[in-house]
Amino acid sequence: xxxxxxxRRTLFATGVALLTAQAAAQQQGTLGPLVIxxxxxxxxxxxxxxxxxxxxxxxxxxxxxxxxxxxxxxIHQRLAQFHRGVRVxxxxxxxxxxxxxxxxxFGHVYPDISIAVxxxxxxxxxVAIAGSDDMAVLSPPDLVIVRDDDEDAxxxxxxxxxxxxxxxxxxxxxxxxxxxxSTRSALTxxxxxxxxxxxxxxxxxxxxxxxxxxxVRLSGDEFHADDGLRPARVSTYDMRGDWERALDAxxxxxxxxxxxxxxxSDNVWQDGASVDAHTGSGWTLDYLYDRFGRKGLDDRNGxxxxxxxxxxxxxxxxVPTEVADLFHLNAFFCGLCxxxxxxxxxxxxxxxxxxxxxxxxxDFFAAGLDIVAHELGHAVTDFSSQLIYEGESGALNExxxxxxxxxxxxxxAETGRHRPERADYVIGEDVLKPGGIxxxxxxxxxxxxxxxxxxxxxxxxxxxxxxxxxxATHAYYLAVEGGINQTSRIEVAGLxxxxxxxxxxxxxxxxxxxxxxNATFSMARAxxxxxxxxxxxxxTVTQTIAAAWTAVGVE
Amino acid sequence: MIDVVFLRALVxxxxxxxxxxxxxxxxxxxxxxxxxxxxxxxxxxxxSASRTDVAEFSALREIGSVRGTQTIGxxxxxxxxxxxxxxxxxxxxxxxxxxxxxxxxxVEAEVxxxxxxxxxxxxTASATDLExxxxxxxxxxxxxxxxxxxxxxxxxxxxxxxDASQDLVSGIETSEQGFPxxxxxxxxxxxxxxxxxxxxxxxxxxxxxxGLKNISMLSGSALFDHLGVGVLIxxxxxxxxxxxxxxxxxxxELGSLHAVGGLRVGF
Numbered sequence: 001x002x003x004x005x006x007x008r009r010t011l012f013a014t015g016v017a018l019l020t021a022q023a024a025a026q027q028q029g030t031l032g033p034l035v036i037x038x039x040x041x042x043x044x045x046x047x048x049x050x051x052x053x054x055x056x057x058x059x060x061x062x063x064x065x066x067x068x069x070x071x072x073x074x075i076h077q078r079l080a081q082f083h084r085g086v087r088v089x090x091x092x093x094x095x096x097x098x099x100x101x102x103x104x105x106f107g108h109v110y111p112d113i114s115i116a117v118x119x120x121x122x123x124x125x126x127v128a129i130a131g132s133d134d135m136a137v138l139s140p141p142d143l144v145i146v147r148d149d150d151e152d153a154x155x156x157x158x159x160x161x162x163x164x165x166x167x168x169x170x171x172x173x174x175x176x177x178x179x180x181x182s183t184r185s186a187l188t189x190x191x192x193x194x195x196x197x198x199x200x201x202x203x204x205x206x207x208x209x210x211x212x213x214x215x216v217r218l219s220g221d222e223f224h225a226d227d228g229l230r231p232a233r234v235s236t237y238d239m240r241g242d243w244e245r246a247l248d249a250x251x252x253x254x255x256x257x258x259x260x261x262x263x264x265s266d267n268v269w270q271d272g273a274s275v276d277a278h279t280g281s282g283w284t285l286d287y288l289y290d291r292f293g294r295k296g297l298d299d300r301n302g303x304x305x306x307x308x309x310x311x312x313x314x315x316x317x318x319v320p321t322e323v324a325d326l327f328h329l330n331a332f333f334c335g336l337c338x339x340x341x342x343x344x345x346x347x348x349x350x351x352x353x354x355x356x357x358x359x360x361x362x363d364f365f366a367a368g369l370d371i372v373a374h375e376l377g378h379a380v381t382d383f384s385s386q387l388i389y390e391g392e393s394g395a396l397n398e399x400x401x402x403x404x405x406x407x408x409x410x411x412x413a414e415t416g417r418h419r420p421e422r423a424d425y426v427i428g429e430d431v432l433k434p435g436g437i438x439x440x441x442x443x444x445x446x447x448x449x450x451x452x453x454x455x456x457x458x459x460x461x462x463x464x465x466x467x468x469x470x471x472a473t474h475a476y477y478l479a480v481e482g483g484i485n486q487t488s489r490i491e492v493a494g495l496x497x498x499x500x501x502x503x504x505x506x507x508x509x510x511x512x513x514x515x516x517x518n519a520t521f522s523m524a525r526a527x528x529x530x531x532x533x534x535x536x537x538x539x540t541v542t543q544t545i546a547a548a549w550t551a552v553g554v555e
Numbered sequence: 556m557i558d559v560v561f562l563r564a565l566v567x568x569x570x571x572x573x574x575x576x577x578x579x580x581x582x583x584x585x586x587x588x589x590x591x592x593x594x595x596x597x598x599x600x601x602x603s604a605s606r607t608d609v610a611e612f613s614a615l616r617e618i619g620s621v622r623g624t625q626t627i628g629x630x631x632x633x634x635x636x637x638x639x640x641x642x643x644x645x646x647x648x649x650x651x652x653x654x655x656x657x658x659x660x661x662v663e664a665e666v667x668x669x670x671x672x673x674x675x676x677x678x679t680a681s682a683t684d685l686e687x688x689x690x691x692x693x694x695x696x697x698x699x700x701x702x703x704x705x706x707x708x709x710x711x712x713x714x715x716x717x718d719a720s721q722d723l724v725s726g727i728e729t730s731e732q733g734f735p736x737x738x739x740x741x742x743x744x745x746x747x748x749x750x751x752x753x754x755x756x757x758x759x760x761x762x763x764x765x766g767l768k769n770i771s772m773l774s775g776s777a778l779f780d781h782l783g784v785g786v787l788i789x790x791x792x793x794x795x796x797x798x799x800x801x802x803x804x805x806x807x808e809l810g811s812l813h814a815v816g817g818l819r820v821g822f
Binding site: 202211212215231279417 | 616
C-alpha cells in the first residue's frame with residue numbers, strides 16, 4: 001500500500017508541467033471542475049503534478065487503496081477532495097500506479113473553493129426537515145460541499161438519505177438556510193466456507209420452469225434461503241406480500257429477521273421468484289469471482305441481501321400508486337437499506353395485465369438473471385467508483401450494471417453452469433415480454449440512443465441515466481461483436497465472442513478502478529483504452545475499443 | 556470374432572481327440588505307474604486384464620459416478636489334486652486351485668457441483684490393496700496316456716465350481732476445496748467386496764514323471780517308488796454376472812490359464 005507521502009513522490013516524479021486545462025481555467029477566472037484524464041498516452045506528467053500538489057496540501061486524501069487482481073502489480077488509489085475538512089461532492093481522482101510509477105489518473109477536482117464550512121443548522125435540524133412519518137431517515141446527514149452550476153457557486157449542504165413509498169431519496173439541504181437544494185431518487189433501479197454443518201443443497205424451479213440448485217441452511221425443521229456455502233453470505237427474504245413491512249424493513253424501522261427468510265419444508269422449493277432471486281444472486285457472485293477475482297460485491301465477501309414478494313401481485317390496484325410503482329413495476333438496489341444494502345425484486349403484473357399500450361407482460365423481476373445481476377452491479381459500483389447517479393456518471397453507473405447483467409448471463413450459459421440460460425444482449429427479456437427493457441446491440445429498437453449525439457438531455461430519470469446508458473453499452477457490444485452503428489454508420493470489426501471475457505475485464509477494470517465518481521463518457525473512453533493497454537499487449541484490442549467508442553460518438 | 560477363450564479351450568480338446576483317434580502305438584502300451592495319483596503344485600495364474608467397474612452415488616441432488624480400473628492378475632496359484640484310473644486308461648479326478656492377490660485401482664469420479672446441475676467435477680485418486688481370490692473345485696474326466704515307462708500324460712476336462720471374491724471401488728468420500736467449488740478432492744475411496752459362486756469348466760494336460768527312482772543318488776529310498784514330479788497346464792473359465800450397488804457390471808472373468816508344477820505321489 002502506498003502512503004500519502006510515497007504517492008505524492010510518485011505523482012511529482014511523473015512530470016513537471018502544469019495541467020493545461022487548469023491554467024486555462026484560471027486565466028478565464030471561471031469556476032468549475034478541473035477534469036483530469038491522463039493516461040500513458042499523454043498528460044500524465046502535468047496531471048500528476050497537480051494531483052500531487054493537492055495531495056501535499058491535504059486537499060486530496062487517499063480514501064481507498066486496492067490491489068489489481070487482473071493486472072498483477074498494479075495498485076489503484078481513490079482520492080477524495082476536501083475543503084477545510086469537508087468533503088467536496090464530485091471531487092475525486094483515481095490513480096493507477098505500478099511500482100511507484102503513475103499509469104493513469106482520472107478525476108474531477110474543484111481548485112477554487114473558498115466558502116466557509118461552519119453550518120448554521122445542526123444535523124438534528126436537518127433530520128427534522130427531511131424526515132417524516134412517510135420518509136424515514138436512514139443515516140445521519142453528511143456535511144458536504146456541492147457545486148451549484150445554476151448559481152455558478154459552491155454551497156455547504158447536508159446530504160441526507162431517506163426511504164419511503166417513493167423509494168430511496170437523497171436530499172441536499174442548505175446548511176445555512178435550510179432550503180432544500182435538490183432531491184433525487186437514489187434507487188439504482190431497473191425499471192466458503194468449505195465446511196458448514198447446517199448448509200444444505202436444495203432444488204427448485206425458477207419462474208421460467210428451469211431446474212436449479214439452491215444453496216440453503218437447515219434451521220430447525222425448515223430450510224432457509226440463506227447461502228452458507230459461498231464466502232459472501234446470500235440471504236433472500238420473502239416479504240409474502242406485506243408491503244408495509246417491506247417498506248419498514250427498507251427504511252430501517254424494522255429489522256429483517258430469520259422469520260422473513262424465504263423458506264421451504266422439504267428443500268424442494270416451489271416459489272420461482274425466491275429460487276431465481278437466491279440463485280441469481282449467488283451466480284452473480286460466482287461470475288464476479290471467476291471473471292474478475294472479485295470477492296463479493298464489496299470485494300470483502302460482505303453479505304448480499306435480496307427481497308422478493310414485497311407486495312402481492314393481486315394487490316396492484318389496492319395499494320398506493322407509489323407502492324405499485326416501487327414494488328410491482330420495479331427492481332432496485334438500495335445501498336443504504338438494511339445493514340449492507342438490499343436488492344428488491346418487484347412482483348410484476350397480475351396475469352392479464354399489460355404495460356400500457358405495448359401489450360407487454362411483466363413477470364417477476366427475479367426471473368431475469370440479467371436483472372438480478374444488474375442490481376448487484378449497482379452494489380459493486382457503490383463499493384468502488386461510486387459513480388454519481390445523475391447525468392453522464394449516472395448513465396455510466398447504469399451501463400456498468402447492464403454489462404454485469406449481460407456478462408453473468410453469458411458466463412452461466414457458455415460455461416455450461418446453467419444450460420437453459422439464454423444469453424443475449426437484451427436486458428430484461430425474461431421479465432418484460434416480449435422485447436425486454438434495453439438492447440445493447442440495437443438501442444434504437446427500444447428508443448434508447450446508440451450515439452452520443454442522440455443522448456437525452458432532460459432532467460427526468462436523473463438526467464436520463466437509464467436511456468443514455470446504451471451509448472456506453474453499445475460501444476461495449478460493438479467492441480465484442482462488431483457491426484455498424486446505425487447513427488454514425490461507422491463499422492467496427494469486433495474482437496469476437498471468443499474475446500468477450502477480455503472485453504469484460506477491460507470494462508470492469510476501467511469502471512471499478514479507474515473512473516472517479518463523476519466520470520463522463522469521454523473519461524470512460526479514456527479509461528477503457530488505458531485498461532485495454534494494461535491488460536493486453538495486442539494493439540488491435542485498444543484500437544477496436546477506440547473504434548467502438550468513436551462509432552457511438554464518444555471521443 | 557472367434558472368442559479367444561474358446562480357442563484356448565479348443566487346443567487341449569484337439570489334443571485329446573487326436574490321442575483317442577490315433578491309438579496306434581500307444582494302444583499297445585499299459586499305463587505305467589499307479590492307479591491313484593495325488594498331486595501338489597505351485598505356479599502361476601497367467602495373463603492379466605484390465606477391469607473397470609462403475610458405481611453411482613447420490614450427492615448434492617444429483618447422481619455422481621465413480622470408475623475404478625484395476626488390473627487383474629497374474630497371481631500365484633496353489634493347486635492340489637487326486638485322481639484314479641477307473642477303467643483302462645480312463646480315470647476321474649478332483650482338484651482344488653487357489654489363486655489371488657492384491658492390486659491398486661485408479662479411481663476417477665464425476666462429482667456433482669453444489670450450485671449447478673449437470674456440471675460435474677472430475678476427481679482422481681487411487682485405491683490400494685484391492686483383493687481378488689478364486690477358489691476353484693475341478694471334477695475331471697481323465698485319459699491317461701503312457702509316454703514310456705516312467706512318464707504319463709493325462710488329458711483332463713470337466714466342470715469347475717468357482718468360489719470367488721473381488722474387491723471393487725464402490726464409492727468415494729469427497730473433500731471440498733471451497734468456493735467456487737469447481738474442484739474437489741477424493742478423501743477416501745470406498746471398497747466393497749463381492750462374493751460370487753458359479754459353475755464353469757476346465758480342460759488341461761498333466762505330464763507326470765515317476766522315474767526319480769532311476770536316478771542313482773535317489774534309488775536307495777523307497778519313497779521314490781511313489782514320488783514323482785509333474786507339470787500341469789489347466790485352462791478354466793466362468794463368467795458370472797455381478798451387481799455393484801444395484802448396477803450391473805461387466806461379467807466377472809474367473810479362471811485363466813494356470814501353469815503349475817509340483818510333486819506327484821502314486822499308489
